[in-house]
Amino acid sequence: MPDTFAFSHDSQRCIKCFTCEIACKQWREIPPGTFRLRRVYEVAGGEFPAVTRTFHSEACRHCPDPPCAAACAPGAITRDEKDGIVRVDAARCDGCRACLPACPYGVPQFGPGGVLQLCDLCADRLAEGKRPMCSDSCPTSALRWTGPAQGD
Amino acid sequence: MSPNQPNGGAAAEKIVPTFCHGCGSYRPTCAVLCHVRDGRFVRVEGAPAAFNAGVRGNTALCAKGLTGPQFVYAADRLQHPMKRVGAKGEGKFQRITWDEALDTIAEKLLESKEKYGPESYAVLSPEFWPVLGSLGRRFLNVHGSPNYLHSAICATPRMAAARVTTGYISMAPDDWMKTRLIVNWGGNVENSGVNQGAPRAMLNALANGAAMVDIRPMLDPMGAKADVWLPVRPGTDCALALAFLNVIIEERLYDAAFVAEWCHGFDKLAEHVAARTPEWAAPITGLPAERIRETARLMGTTRPMFVRMGNGIGDQAGDGTATVSAVCLISAITGNLDVPGGQFAGGGFGGSAPVSWLDEMLPAGMVERLVAPEAPVWYQTPDRWESGPTSAYYKALMSILTEKPYPIRVLNASCSNPLSATRNPRRVAEALTKLDFMFAMDIFKSPHLDYADIVLPACTSYEQGDYFGVRPTPDGLRVAPYNQVVEPLGEARSDWRFYLDLAVRCGYGEHFWQGDMDAFMGEMLAKHGVTVADLRENPGGMFVRPPAPAGAPAAAPGPSQPEYRKYAKLFKDLPHGKVQCYNEYIGGRPDCTGTGVLPYLPEYQGPPEGLAETPALAADYPLILSDVHAYRLAQHSYHHDVAYLRELQPYPWLRMNPATAARYGIADGDWVRVESPHGWSRFVAEYFPGISPEVLMTKRGWWQSCAELGLPGYGTGDGGSEVNNLYNSDERHFDTFFSQMPKQTLVRIAKWEEA
Numbered sequence: 092m093p094d095t096f097a098f099s100h101d102s103q104r105c106i107k108c109f110t111c112e113i114a115c116k117q118w119r120e121i122p123p124g125t126f127r128l129r130r131v132y133e134v135a136g137g138e139f140p141a142v143t144r145t146f147h148s149e150a151c152r153h154c155p156d157p158p159c160a161a162a163c164a165p166g167a168i169t170r171d172e173k174d175g176i177v178r179v180d181a182a183r184c185d186g187c188r189a190c191l192p193a194c195p196y197g198v199p200q201f202g203p204g205g206v207l208q209l210c211d212l213c214a215d216r217l218a219e220g221k222r223p224m225c226s227d228s229c230p231t232s233a234l235r236w237t238g239p240a241q242g243d
Numbered sequence: 244m245s246p247n248q249p250n251g252g253a254a255a256e257k258i259v260p261t262f263c264h265g266c267g268s269y270r271p272t273c274a275v276l277c278h279v280r281d282g283r284f285v286r287v288e289g290a291p292a293a294f295n296a297g298v299r300g301n302t303a304l305c306a307k308g309l310t311g312p313q314f315v316y317a318a319d320r321l322q323h324p325m326k327r328v329g330a331k332g333e334g335k336f337q338r339i340t341w342d343e344a345l346d347t348i349a350e351k352l353l354e355s356k357e358k359y360g361p362e363s364y365a366v367l368s369p370e371f372w373p374v375l376g377s378l379g380r381r382f383l384n385v386h387g388s389p390n391y392l393h394s395a396i397c398a399t400p401r402m403a404a405a406r407v408t409t410g411y412i413s414m415a416p417d418d419w420m421k422t423r424l425i426v427n428w429g430g431n432v433e434n435s436g437v438n439q440g441a442p443r444a445m446l447n448a449l450a451n452g453a454a455m456v457d458i459r460p461m462l463d464p465m466g467a468k469a470d471v472w473l474p475v476r477p478g479t480d481c482a483l484a485l486a487f488l489n490v491i492i493e494e495r496l497y498d499a500a501f502v503a504e505w506c507h508g509f510d511k512l513a514e515h516v517a518a519r520t521p522e523w524a525a526p527i528t529g530l531p532a533e534r535i536r537e538t539a540r541l542m543g544t545t546r547p548m549f550v551r552m553g554n555g556i557g558d559q560a561g562d563g564t565a566t567v568s569a570v571c572l573i574s575a576i577t578g579n580l581d582v583p584g585g586q587f588a589g590g591g592f593g594g595s596a597p598v599s600w601l602d603e604m605l606p607a608g609m610v611e612r613l614v615a616p617e618a619p620v621w622y623q624t625p626d627r628w629e630s631g632p633t634s635a636y637y638k639a640l641m642s643i644l645t646e647k648p649y650p651i652r653v654l655n656a657s658c659s660n661p662l663s664a665t666r667n668p669r670r671v672a673e674a675l676t677k678l679d680f681m682f683a684m685d686i687f688k689s690p691h692l693d694y695a696d697i698v699l700p701a702c703t704s705y706e707q708g709d710y711f712g713v714r715p716t717p718d719g720l721r722v723a724p725y726n727q728v729v730e731p732l733g734e735a736r737s738d739w740r741f742y743l744d745l746a747v748r749c750g751y752g753e754h755f756w757q758g759d760m761d762a763f764m765g766e767m768l769a770k771h772g773v774t775v776a777d778l779r780e781n782p783g784g785m786f787v788r789p790p791a792p793a794g795a796p797a798a799a800p801g802p803s804q805p806e807y808r809k810y811a812k813l814f815k816d817l818p819h820g821k822v823q824c825y826n827e828y829i830g831g832r833p834d835c836t837g838t839g840v841l842p843y844l845p846e847y848q849g850p851p852e853g854l855a856e857t858p859a860l861a862a863d864y865p866l867i868l869s870d871v872h873a874y875r876l877a878q879h880s881y882h883h884d885v886a887y888l889r890e891l892q893p894y895p896w897l898r899m900n901p902a903t904a905a906r907y908g909i910a911d912g913d914w915v916r917v918e919s920p921h922g923w924s925r926f927v928a929e930y931f932p933g934i935s936p937e938v939l940m941t942k943r944g945w946w947q948s949c950a951e952l953g954l955p956g957y958g959t960g961d962g963g964s965e966v967n968n969l970y971n972s973d974e975r976h977f978d979t980f981f982s983q984m985p986k987q988t989l990v991r992i993a994k995w996e997e998a
């Protein structure tokens with residue numbers, strides 16, 4: 092097992108189609124109007140007509156030494172050394188949101204009861220030898236799974 | 244299991260392969276695997292075996308495609324046949340049986356045929372829909388009516404304009420890797436059929452070093468990657484095209500050998516565009532002359548060039564035919580027709596109908612009886628039509644009010660909401676009110692159904708197994724069925740079933756397999772050498788090789804080199820067998836209204852209301868308004884009831900430059916009253932830097948509510964949020980060849996506060 096699981100996202104190929112965001116939501120059956128584990132957004136700059144738009148798709152990066160975990164007083168966030176996945180213990184999370192400013196990527200989102208929700212790299216799919224749902228659904232291959240090629 | 248994993252695990256799920264419904268009913272483009280748990284469709288993923296977007300193993304879908312379950316279980320689904328019991332437009336209905344519904348419709352159809360002739364029956368054509376493209380057209384022919392009411396939008400007007408100019412339209416190069424310059428002109432690739440291959444192919448070409456020009460009013464995602472973005476004022480593309488021709492001809496950037504051998508009337512064209520300089524086009528298009536000139540040079544000197552025309556030009560402008568012709572001529576004179584990496588001829592649209600339309604059953608003289616010919620009657624011959632004869636949707640609806648040349652009496656308004664699909668919803672509502680009889684089969688409670696006499700519930704593609712998809716792949720022809728994922732909701736039925744049943748009740752059973760679905764499917768499948776039994780035994784699809792001609796060895800697998808420069812063949816129907824720089828194909832011949840003649844040369848007409856076109860009006864209405872034809876979170880005006888999609892665009896948006904908003908004291912997210920000379924509607928401001936401060940863009944069709952998010956639908960008349968309420972619908976501004984309607988107007992805006 093490598094140290095980190097990750098995706099690569101190529102902004103040059105991203106067309107802000109929201110597919111990856113919805114792929115995640117529907118596969119995980121996340122109720123609409125609540126939280127998102129993956130989020131598509133853009134950074135726009137300049138003034139008409141010299142405008143730039145750059146597109147991003149962000150989810151938890153499963154940092155090797157997660158700053159969010161360091162900031163979490165109740166110790167609800169842990170990185171599983173076996174599979175490299177950063178997981179949340181819902182029973183321990185007290186909804187203090189200290190993880191949010193600690194995360195360099197603004198990833199943390201909070202679900203029912205104010206509990207932190209994190210991408211788990213589609214552990215169910217990995218277990219079946221498939222790749223995560225979000226990257227598997229991207230129509231332009233801007234978002235690619237760079238983790239172990241299980242099921243390939 | 245953490246709360247991050249609300250799903251019950253895949254083990255308890257049944258997986259059913261079928262096709263996505265996201266781009267419309269029965270359009271087998273993206274194959275999906277549907278997961279069913281406890282009898283409920285719960286989630287969906289792409290089917291890796293199906294060569295989606297032509298890519299082996301591709302599991303990609305798009306935002307819409309991934310909301311299949313929410314689409315099926317949306318709260319505004321129709322579930323039972325109903326008859327109207329209140330006044331038209333009031334929305335009072337009573338549940339009836341399918342038998343009563345079908346008997347009533349059949350009776351009215353036959354009665355109207357008897358009293359007023361078969362042409363008194365018309366059918367609204369939604370976006371391309373195989374049900375109408377096969378059984379619907381066949382029904383019209385057997386009944387005896389030519390009145391298929393086509394939108395005058397979309398691909399067919401563009402295709403016709405190209406056909407009379409260069410003989411064909413090219414939808415893609417033979418190989419994007421050979422293209423050096425992509426010109427995306429009004430093509431909405433990141434919004435329409437997102438997973439059907441175009442964005443992926445264009446991005447691959449860019450990564451391969453191709454340059455790109457994007458010509459659209461908004462800086463859309465592909466535009467943000469282009470080398471040149473030309474934010475043309477909506478509706479002025481024809482002026483831009485003529486200025487490109489001017490520079491390319493003036494500076495001798497054209498392919499002189501091709502022009503000499505294959506172009507007719509080049510000198511007349513050169514003379515015609517001599518005054519159409521970039522300096523002439525600049526104040527019309529809102530683009531600096533130098534920018535136009537530089538882009539023309541790029542287009543004139545970079546080969547091969549592929550120009551991709553989309554819904555943004557040609558099909559929603561009163562000079563759409565001239566625009567498309569001019570763009571085709573740019574490709575032609577620069578030597579880009581049917582060359583590697585250029586405007587390849589091959590593939591193209593459609594293909595043949597899945598079953599015969601029985602054209603021979605349409606009574607003689609019926610094409611001449613079209614209520615409002617979409618294209619000139621002389622043009623509407625079997626060798627040219629895509630789906631049989633057509634009347635123009637809006638103009639035909641107006642016949643109900645004007646009774647000229649005669650009124651449509653019975654209307655089938657299925658899967659198309661005329662209050663949002665065409666111009667002037669207030670006049671359309673009057674027309675629907677005046678109809679003798681209207682019936683409609685739809686999946687959702689669309690507002691036009693309030694004017695129907697009989698309403699029928701259609702099921703989604705996920706609830707039936709009455710059709711199949713066919714796709715050529717490197718492994719052979721893939722034939723795969725639609726499989727029923729879940730039982731239909733309520734009494735919803737497939738529209739295939741409906742057409743067969745109605746035909747039988749009208750006494751047309753002998754032409755409709757006596758209502759036997761398998762016999763009908765069998766006939767469609769026969770030409771692929773597949774039977775219904777084969778299909779049912781292979782729910783995940785099967786690969787068939789095209790049957791080899793008798794005695795010949797089976798075709799060798801592997802790609803063959805395409806044939807290029809097939810000019811003699813491509814131009815064979817054009818006068819002199821050449822590209823029509825001076826158009827003798829249509830020039831001097833009757834136009835579609837039958838009251839005028841068509842021009843020989845592409846002439847700029849412009850929008851009926853524009854900053855440069857109507858300066859006096861612009862003093863009162865200083866901003867330009869238009870709308871996108873497609874948006875990636877909706878299919879036309881449907882999908883706003885789907886929560887995952889609606890939460891990303893909760894309100895009817897109006898994109899505006901922040902500088903414009905500031906001028907009117909409008910904050911991001913404020914409601915805005917938008918008033919044109921024709922009506923007023925309201926939208927929610929969305930700050931967007933990638934748009935000219937003089938232009939506003941929105942999207943049509945916000946009638947659907949989303950119960951799950953508690954968000955309303957919005958009306959289509961004044962005070963609603965339908966952009967079609969704001970456009971000029973005077974038919975004198977429509978294109979005289981293919982009836983295209985302008986969709987650009989001038990407006991004034993103010994912050995709108997709820998009373």
Ligand code: SF4
Binds near residue numbers: 158160193194197198
């Ligand atoms: S939440 Fe942020 S900090 Fe924590 S592991 Fe994920 S990406 Fe890293």
Ligand code: SF4
Binds near residue numbers: 118128226
């Ligand atoms: S890996 Fe799975 S859980 Fe994580 S963002 Fe992608 S789809 Fe969502």
Ligand code: SF4
Binds near residue numbers: 109112131229230234
């Ligand atoms: S699916 Fe791919 S192209 Fe679409 S937003 Fe996500 S990363 Fe970008």
Ligand code: SF4
Binds near residue numbers: 272273303307436
């Ligand atoms: S492009 Fe999207 S909506 Fe259209 S068929 Fe494919 S997945 Fe479905």
